[in-house]
Amino acid sequence: MNALLLYPLFPKTFWSFDRFLAMAGVKAFIPPLGILTVASLLPPQWNLRFHDRNVAEEPQDDWLWCDLVIVSAMMVQREDFHHLIRKAVTMGKKVAVGGPYPTSLPQHALQSGAHYLILDEGEITVPAFLAALERGEPAGQFRALEKPDVSLSPRPRYDLLQRDAYLMMAVQFSRGCPFNCEFCDIISLYGRKPRTKENHQILAELQTLYDLGWRGSIFMVDDNFIGNQQNVKRLLNDLIPWMRDHRYPYNFLTEASVNLAEQPDLLELMAQSGFFGVFLGIETPDQDSLEVTRKQQNTRHPLTEACRKINAAGLVIYAGFILGFDGERSGAGQRIEAFVAETAIPQPMLGILQAPPNTALWTRLEQEGRLLPDADGCCGDQNTLMNFVPSRPPQDIGREYVQALWRMYEPATYLERCLRHCLAITPNPHCSQQMHVPAARAVRLLALLVWHQGLRRPSLRGQFWRQLGQMARQQPRLLAVYLGLCAAGEHFFEYRQLARERIGDQLGQDPLLPAPPIPDVTAREAVLAAAD
Template identity: 40%
Template sequence: MRVLLVHSKFPATYWGFQYSLPIIGKRATLPPLGLCTLAALLPTQWSLRLVDLNVGTLTDAELRWADVVFVGGMLVQADSMREVVARARALGRPTVVGGPAPTTSPHLFPEADALFLGEAEGRVDELVTAVEELRKPRRRLTPMTLARPEHEARPQLSHSAVPRYDLLDVASYRTLSVQYSRGCPFTCEFCDVIEIFGRVPRVKSDEQVLAELDAIYRLGHRGPVFFVDDNFIGNKKAVRKLLPVLREWQHAHGNPFQFYTEASVNLAADEPLVRDMVAAGFNSVFIGIETASVEALRETRKKQNVGVDLTAAVESLTRAGLEVMGGFIVGFDSDGPEAFEAQRAFIASVPIPLAMVGMLIALPGTQLEKRLTREDRLRFVSSGDQFSRTNFEPKMGDQALLEGYIRLLDELYSLDAYEARCARFLELIGPPAKTAPTTLVDLEIVARAAVRLGVLGERRALFWRLLARAARGGLPSIRWAITHAVQGEHMIRYTHEVVLPRLRRAASRPSRGSVGASTSSSAASRATPSVVGALLHAGGERLSTV
């Protein structure tokens, strides 16, 4: 059996860093961990190839080689997924579509031969049987649907396997990724993670994690490794056991990796856990802060953020040596016209260079979508697009939300505001537990950044000012300064060249749909995807916007 695994193309996104990648000589930020994990679960006698449309192209010859084509992705990749399905179909190759997109929105893929919904572990036999059936010459009017029965428990991650990283062109990616857990114990109304992966975090064994790190190490990767867990500390007891093991592995291998992940804000209150993370080599964490408004936090059931001094939490993590990347939301029912200035002021007050702000959207299957449907306020099923009108009727009104969001992004990613946040970060960031060795790749990135940003760049003054600020902090601070100069090139350009023009066009047009109107695939397909996420559930990686 010849299987072609296709990682669909992401549109340009904040997390894609498409304007930064050429500076550092990379093609993509992250690999398709989901497809790599699925590949490891498939029969060993099958011949596998993987094509990542974010680093290369898909040829007809590759499609003809395959007996079956596996396509996976999130809602943001749906357009690309459908294109791959259409091309395979035109060449007579059956397709299996899986991942978060078909799991939450199967109606978007009527041309697929089979839909594989949910997580893959423990279901490979079912998939193999389906693939054999697909090879029989018959025409299907509707996709074959493979779904885990509702009463059946989600799989334990002990059933997972070391991803087939060897199928990747590793040098094309800035970061490689591993997964430790799936699920999150909290109840945020807007979040689809708990609907897809559940509220009881499931974890891999320490030995499984080390085996994945070993595999990455053997392939020659050095540098960033992303733990793709939606909440790395969802199972604190297990994490406390893992971190010393990671620390020892890093020490034994010369500290080759810098880890980053996602976690809930209650991490800041657990100083021993923070110290253990830094000691193990973690240097960044994405946290869904959402808003400083207690009323909005209660409304959206973000109870873990209520009663927390969010400014102190961010500063505490930064001083401990963890960069905080923050997720923020505007458009809650309790938000009024003052919400935008409140968000701007809060973000300006904390050391968060990368502040990701999105309008609230009701993703398929979330408690928010269900509530808005009951209230007859849902306009259409979301495709994940945050840079158009939102998919429900906001209490403050469409135009007020769009115009306030435009002002907020314009201010946050002005050159002065971004530099001020970077400067605040450089003042507070604590030292790493171990200084990572400087590699030839690091030196090449520094040289490319110095030329592309410091000599030829439109924002070259920012590059040199950040370096000057960092000089007092030594090599770790200089590394941070270069990192934020490179990332800032993307954040500033993407905001002003792509996002704001789209939002302004949306603001100039009438609202799409009417309240309580279409939740059909046609409505969903009109939106252009714009947030980054996972591939197949077997890998489950997604850098949530929340």
């Protein structure tokens, strides 16, 4: 079998880092770990060609060569996902699809003509798909009634990657999360019992990347790295000597729940292992909204104090925030702004609440008759109003979203936050805390940063050089971290304008202009009008 494995294009989003990646001379943020794991599950006698379309488009010859096209996608990649399916069908190729998007909405893939739907987790469903091929079945859907034991998962095919095209590599230790946040589809996809790989598996994956020549940053892509704290501590205790023996070839970024701040021993182990940053799902500083969305783990201790503890442990904080929870009071966007200003989180990811299919939120809203007619058609898209009828006017939520995003990523405000955050971080005595970029690319990145922020913009020029001098005097070991954050700002300065335009199109008015008079209509009528 000649199999062509494709990973679809991402649109421009908060996480696409387009401008920053171009400045750094790379094509994509991280590689797609799921389809690389699927590649390891395919028969060794198959001939495989893999292309991440975010790095480079596949040659037409590969389409002529292949017998089977395999596509994996997240919801945000839907447009290119359907394009690839339709192209394969038009060319008479069999198409197999998998990943979070078709798993959540299999009917979408079927409507575009996919033949084989390899859903849920591949360790169970890929063998079922291969057995169906052996029997000569022309199509089929393959689902798992249980969760696989990830301690038996194969090593991803990192050798298929054009590794120098990525900012970071990716490794996964666990799947699943013990919490029960109403809006989150991770627990519907992977369950509430975190399943972890064995330590030797992770060390073997790191050794594979080492042998392939990778040196730099690695994203530990677990949705909650500390979901199973006992096993995480076991891993870190084995990872520390491995890193030391290999002279710290990597540093790590991951995602975790805010209760990480309650575990000083775990924070210390992460620092010793080479972790430089963590993404936290803070969502909102409004305690009542956290209760509504079942995120009780964020209500046990003050969130500002949690951020301070994590900074003091040597970790850069990245964080997610959401507008649109039921019962949310007016001004939620401004309260998020105030929280971000107080904690100096450099890159707050602000989004508008969506109800993903198969989540508790989706089920509740469906029962209440509050889902919009095309609720599954826009789910996963950033810069999109809610796919349901919210408890307050959608125009207010959209305006607060754009206004908060616009002000938080005003260039001078952003740079000031980067400075304060880096000044609050405790330098890691064990290893570097910046996102690694090869030396030649680092020189290019620095030159472009100086041009854009230190020379080209008169409004930033003085601030850029003053803050650079302050960092050099007070936190010289974190200077590279600071410069990297500043450079990433070039993406966000463009992204906020894109968000303004997208939401403005849906509202029918620039969200930064004074609000028009509110007509006397119901909330549902207002949402349906905005959707139209």
